[in-house]
Amino acid sequence: MKYRQLTKEQFESLHEEFSRFLAAQQIDVNEWNKIKEEKPEVAEDEMNIFSDLVWEKVLKETKYLEHHSKHSINLFKCEELQMHRILIKVSDTIDLTSKEGFNWLLENSNDASIEYFKATKKYHKERNEEIFFMVEQGCTITKGTYFDKFSSLISDK
Numbered sequence: 001m002k003y004r005q006l007t008k009e010q011f012e013s014l015h016e017e018f019s020r021f022l023a024a025q026q027i028d029v030n031e032w033n034k035i036k037e038e039k040p041e042v043a044e045d046e047m048n049i050f051s052d053l054v055w056e057k058v059l060k061e062t063k064y065l066e067h068h069s070k071h072s073i074n075l076f077k078c079e080e081l082q083m084h085r086i087l088i089k090v091s092d093t094i095d096l097t098s099k100e101g102f103n104w105l106l107e108n109s110n111d112a113s114i115e116y117f118k119a120t121k122k123y124h125k126e127r128n129e130e131i132f133f134m135v136e137q138g139c140t141i142t143k144g145t146y147f148d149k150f151s152s153l154i155s156d157k
Helices: 008-013 013-024 029-038 040-060 099-107 127-136 143-156
Strands: 065-070 072-078 082-090 115-122 140-142
Touching: 008 013, 008 065, 029 040, 040 127, 065 127, 065 143, 072 127, 072 143, 082 143, 115 143, 140 143
Parallel strands: none
Antiparallel strands: 065 072, 065 140, 072 082, 082 115
């Protein structure tokens, strides 16, 4: 298995897709129930294969990631060969995990107390594996709204 098995909740939300996956292998619901009961290791293998397919699709389509902590935000743009990062640091008096602290940042993004850092790096491993690792470490997949906002703000300076 390349990534990790989907959670029970993820499987439930992808029930139709999983059914189509099994049908493509000529496994109907009765056959699936029989496999789960009589050959749980085969059922586990099928679930692992499906999980990897889902992760591969999600990761391939991932363009942006974010990680928020109390006093910093990491914004990532994931291109094909490299990743761009914007790190935003605020003083210890601002809590970016609170709605008020995050709104303060958005409203005061030019404040002199805010530090911005930009960097670009090539992937050390395969792109999707690095993105998966970051998601497992707490990054959230996003549409890139804040990356784009702060990227243009920094380039204007």
